[in-house]
Amino acid sequence: MKKVKIHITLKEGVLDPQGKAVQNSLNTLGYDGVGEVRVGKYMELFIEDSADIEKQVEEMCRKLLANPVIENYDYTIEEGVTQ
Amino acid sequence: MKKVKIHITLKEGVLDPQGKAVQNSLNTLGYDGVGEVRVGKYMELFIEDSADIEKQVEEMCRKLLANPVIENYDYTIEEGVTQ
Secondary structure, X not given: XXXXXXXXXXXXXXXXXXXXXXXXXXXXXXXXXXXXXXXXXXXXXXXXXXXXXXXXXXXXXXXXXXXXXXXXXXXXXXXXXXX | OEEEEEEEEEOOOOOOHHHHHHHHHHHHOOOOOEEEEEEEEEXXXXXXXXXXXXXXXXXXXXXXXXXXXXXXXXXXXXXXXXX
């Protein structure tokens, strides 16, 4: 069993209204030092080990998890604990 | 300027319907090896440097960004590029 950690973030230049809302809220709460905020997704997947696991994960990201038109993704594959 | 990376994840034992939906979709697409999936949030904040930046970030996570009842958070504070 492998543990795959995936980060999905908006590409540079793509507007991030959710991040903007977080920034405004933080500023309103008195955290004036907060500048740009970008909000992304983080996923942990437990996957059975196989020879082509990296190819599989790459495919999953491209086909289902991220929208490659506006999002970047990166992942790390780690030894997972047995569940 | 510091770059703060924040991960917010559901606590163990808290149901994650979004993760379950992702798992089902991946299985349906033919990725049978995919077991549990947990979906969380990932944020990048650019914050002006200050002596108590760590305390500030801790407070922001607890008060606004995460729900400490059902979510865990952790963060790293890095040297950010000037924007």
